[in-house]
C-alpha cells in the first residue's frame with residue numbers, strides 16, 4: 001500500500017478545514033483497492049466519526065446518515081416495516097462481517113467488481129484510461145447489457161443502490177465550499193461513455209452526508225437477486241420493485257435492475273407501459289421486452305437479455321397476486 | 326506514525342503505528358496474538374474475524390488507526406477465567422474442524438452470531454417473526470467464514486448445540 005496522510009473529519013461542517021482527499025467509510029472496498037494499489041490516495045479522510053450515523057424520521061422523508069452501517073439500516077424497524085425492499089437488498093449482499101462495517105455512503109460509491117479492473121496486468125479503461133477494455137472479448141458473464149459503451153461494459157455491484165433507485169431515494173451531499181447538493185440515486189452514477197474512469201457525478205471532495213427516502217413508499221415491494229451461490233455472491237441479475245395496487249390497477253410502479261448496467265437501471269420504459277394498467281402476464285412480458293429493446297450482449301452475458309425480463313415478470317406476477325411463474 | 330489506544334481482550338494498549346497497518350496485522354504482529362489468521366487479506370474468507378465494539382468484522386480490511394478507543398475481542402478473549410467458551414467446547418465435541426486454520430474466525434463469528442440472534446437482527450432467510458436457529462439460518466449467517474477443509478456440517482451442528490435449538 002502507498003503511504004498516505006490520515007485525517008479524521010469531526011463534523012460535515014469541517015469539510016473545508018481538512019485536507020482534500022479520499023473519504024474512508026467502512027473501508028471494505030477502498031482498503032481492498034489500496035492493497036492492490038488500484039487506488040492510491042495521498043490523503044485519507046476518515047468520515048466514520050463525523051456524526052452522520054443516525055436514521056431520522058422527518059415528516060416527509062426518512063433521513064439515513066451516510067455512516068449508518070448496512071447492518072443497522074437493514075435491521076432498523078422502520079426500514080423493515082415501510083421499506084422492506086431496502087432491507088432485503090442489503091441483507092442479500094456480502095456477509096454479516098462486511099455489512100457490519102460497510103456504510104451507506106461507501107456502499108453507493110463502491111467500485112465495480114470487473115475482474116479486469118482488479119487485475120493490474122490487464123487492459124482496463126476504468127483503471128487506466130486509454131489502455132483498452134479486456135472485458136469486451138474476455139470473460140464478460142457478469143457484465144452490462146444496457147447503457148454500456150465500447151470503452152467499458154462494467155456493472156455497478158451494489159444491491160442496496162438498486163432498492164434505493166426503486167424507492168426514489170435522493171443523495172444529500174456537502175461540497176467543500178459548504179453548499180448542499182441533492183442528487184436522485186438514479187442520477188448519482190454515470191454511464192461509462194468515453195470516460196469510464198468516472199463512476200459518478202460528485203465533485204472532487206464532495207461528501208455524501210445522507211440518503212433521503214420519500215415517506216409513504218408504495219406498499220408492495222420486493223427484491224430478488226439471481227446469483228451463482230445462494231449466499232455471499234454478487235448479483236448476476238437483480239431487481240427491486242415497488243408498486244401500489246388500487247382497485248386492481250398498478251400505481252406508482254417502479255422497477256430497478258441490478259447487474260445489467262454501470263448504474264442501478266430504472267426500467268422507465270416498462271414502468272410507463274404498465275402504470276395504471278391491470279396486471280396481466282402477457283403485458284408484463286411485452287413491457288420488459290420493450291425495456292430490453294436496446295440491450296446488447298457481449299457473448300458470455302447474452303443470457304441476461306432473457307434472464308432480466310423473466311426475473312421482473314416473475315416478481316410482478318407474485319406481487320400482483322397473479323401467481324404461477 | 327500515529328498514536329493509537331485500544332482495548333484488546335480486556336487489555337489497554339497504547340501504540341504508535343503506521344496508518345497503513347490493518348487491525349489484523351496490528352493484533353498479530355505488534356501485539357503478538359496469533360489466533361486471528363490471515364487467509365486472503367481481502368475480506369473474502371473470514372479467517373481474520375474479530376469482534377469490535379460487539380460487532381464481528383473482517384480485521385484485514387480495517388485500518389488499525391481507525392480503531393481509536395475501540396474494544397476488540399479475538400479468539401484468545403473468548404474464554405473466561407480459564408474456562409472454554411461454550412462454542413469452543415462445542416467445536417471440540419462436534420469435531421468442527423480439521424486443520425483448524427479457519428477456526429479462530431469461525432469461533433468469533435459464531436460468538437457474535439449468538440448475540441445477533443438474541444438481539445433479533447434479521448438475515449435474508451429470516452421471516453417476519455423472530456429468528457429460528459435452523460440450519461439454513463446458521464449457514465446464511467456463517468457464509469462469511471470459509472473452511473477449506475469443508476468442516477461445515479459439524480460447524481453448523483456445534484453452533485446449533487450452543488444456541489440450544491435441536492432442530
Ligand SMILES: Cc1cc2nc3c(=O)[nH]c(=O)nc-3n(C[C@H](O)[C@H](O)[C@H](O)COP(=O)(O)OP(=O)(O)OC[C@H]3O[C@@H](n4cnc5c(N)ncnc54)[C@H](O)[C@@H]3O)c2cc1C
Pocket residue numbers: 022023024025026027028029030031032047066067092093094095098101102103104105106107108109110111157158159160206207208209232233234235367368369
Ligand atoms: C468479499 C466481498 C463481497 C461483497 N459482496 C457484495 C454483494 O453481494 N453486494 C453488494 O452490494 N456489495 C458487496 N460487497 C461490497 C460492499 O457492499 C462494499 O464494499 C461496501 O458497501 C462499501 O462500503 P464502505 O463503507 O466499506 O466503503 P469504503 O470502502 O469506505 O468506500 C468506498 C468508496 O466510497 C467513498 N466514500 C465512502 N464514504 C463516503 C461518503 N460519505 N461520501 C463520499 N464518498 C464516500 C470512498 O472514498 C470510496 O471511494 C462485497 C464486498 C466484499 C469485500
Ligand code: SF4
Pocket residue numbers: 112114115116117123124125126127132133134135136151152153154196
Ligand atoms: S469493463 Fe470497464 S472495468 Fe472492466 S475491463 Fe473494461 S473498462 Fe475496465
Ligand code: FES
Pocket residue numbers: 362363364365366367368369370371372373374383384385386
Ligand atoms: S483474511 Fe480477512 S477475510 Fe480473509
Ligand code: FES
Pocket residue numbers: 421422423424425426427428471472473474475476
Ligand atoms: S478446518 Fe481447515 S480450513 Fe476450516
